[in-house]
Amino acid sequence: MTPGWITTTLLDNDAPGGWAVARSREGFLHDTNGPLFPREWLKRQDLAVFAEHGIGHLDGEPVYLLELNAPAQVPGCSWQGLRGFMLQGDHTLYKVLGYAAQIGTWAREHRFCGSCGQAMVQVPRERAMYCQACDLRSYPRISPSMIVLVTRGDDILLARSPRFVTGVYSTLAGFAEPGESAEDCLIREVREEVQVEVKNIQYMGSQCWPFPHSMMLGFHAEYASGDIVPQADEIEDAQWFNIHELPPLPASRSIARYLIDLYLARRLGHAEPVLPG
Ligand SMILES: NC(=O)C1=CN([C@@H]2O[C@H](COP(=O)(O)OP(=O)(O)OC[C@H]3O[C@@H](n4cnc5c(N)ncnc54)[C@H](O)[C@@H]3O)[C@@H](O)[C@H]2O)C=CC1
Ligand SMILES: [Mg+2]
Ligand SMILES: [Zn+2]
Structure with missing residues (x-):
């Protein structure tokens, strides 16, 4: 197990288990244990999931982002913006959420090719969206x-x-x-x-x-x-x-x-x- 937060890997969405964070326009879902939830539990909640992204490993455990279309009510949980997590709480968790936010925003804003307008697809084993018609790759924006x-x-x-x-x-x-x-x-x-x-x-x-x-x-x-x-x-x-x-x-x-x-x-x-x- 490698301790800490590592962002490089793309993960298999069909593999079960791991942690997940949920993001909506209201920020990240959190309860008294923070913003990381057991992924299988989180996926059983009534969430309007727009996309799921494997984003990395935390202390060796896979972490996924559930990008939502709307903020859902989950009992015992509330929503907090990324800035709130930056200002207080664990710095490593803030890094996880900061990365999740950037990947979620980028993937949402690159669903269609900026050159021809056709739908783009996620490239396997690479953090990139791809347009087959133009052979164009779009990478996360910095x-x-x-x-x-x-x-x-x-x-x-x-x-x-x-x-x-x-x-x-x-x-x-x-x-x-x-x-x-x-x-x-x-x-x-x-x-x-x-x-x-x-x-x-x-x-x-x-x-x-x-x-x-x-x-x-x-x-x-x-x-x-x-x-x-x-x-x-x-x-x-x-x-x-x-x-x-x-x-x-x-x-x-x-x-x-x-x-x-x-x-x-x-x-x-x-x-x-x-x-x-
Ligand atoms: N980490 C830190 O301690 C601090 C971070 N910042 C960040 O630095 C960045 C730049 O600072 P500002 O004074 O806001 O920038 P700025 O002085 O260039 O002015 C902002 C203007 O730049 C334009 N703009 C917005 N996004 C752009 C982009 N991606 N590329 C080029 N132009 C763009 C818009 O017209 C916007 O009104 C911001 O993201 C800000 O949040 C600013 C201060 C402290
Ligand atoms: Mg300025
Ligand atoms: Zn294209």
């Missing part, structure tokens, strides 16, 4: 996004999007565009969002962000020039904050928080945080 902590000595540049929880400020982020390197994207996004120029760009680490399919590439950069001018609509407010007077910050498992905590730790000589994968 969107590279850059995220950066810009610093100027004891001051760090944080901003608020109108979508954030009230009061919370975070690092700048944005999706990479075709033709860009991560560093090009960083320079463009910082310019667009606050009209600041940066230098000494350093890659710090990456994190899967399954909301819905980002791959966050985390950087540190030093301030070079410019006064903050927040981008209309996208950025509600942006400021330099002294590291001793910080506003409410993003969730502790986010790479945004890691970039901030790592800078503080290095600046203040504290133990360095670990980036949750």
Whole structure:
């Protein structure tokens, strides 16, 4: 048995047993034991199953996703969004659900060929949808996004999007565009969002962000020039904050928080945080 969570395998839907998670537009089904249910039990419930996907192994046991058309009422159970599982509870289980959500969304959105419109089929032994007419394969979608902590000595540049929880400020982020390197994207996004120029760009680490399919590439950069001018609509407010007077910050498992905590730790000589994968 290999401990932990391994996502690589496709599983045989006809084989009995294993664990299952159920997902609807309301999130994942869970009870007091969490979101993993014995698969045979879950399949006996009155669920509008749209698709079933083998998604991996947890501590050697196969795990399946039941993708539902609508959230069902199951006695003793309720529904919770992926974000709730990210904010609290077991990190490995959150990884299982994050992967399940990405596979479920991708398979649902690739039922038909984007080129000819014909129905696509799941490729055996590969995580891909296939159109026979076009010989076209579609793989799970991942969107590279850059995220950066810009610093100027004891001051760090944080901003608020109108979508954030009230009061919370975070690092700048944005999706990479075709033709860009991560560093090009960083320079463009910082310019667009606050009209600041940066230098000494350093890659710090990456994190899967399954909301819905980002791959966050985390950087540190030093301030070079410019006064903050927040981008209309996208950025509600942006400021330099002294590291001793910080506003409410993003969730502790986010790479945004890691970039901030790592800078503080290095600046203040504290133990360095670990980036949750
Ligand atoms: N893990 C973390 O700590 C953090 C993660 N993020 C994530 O980073 C990602 C990018 O951040 P934003 O500031 O929202 O991006 P952004 O600055 O590029 O602006 C968002 C806009 O980009 C466009 N867009 C949406 N999806 C896209 C895609 N797949 N490719 C290209 N453009 C797209 C839309 O017009 C959207 O309004 C988001 O998924 C966000 O949730 C953001 C902050 C912290
Ligand atoms: Mg942004
Ligand atoms: Zn096609």
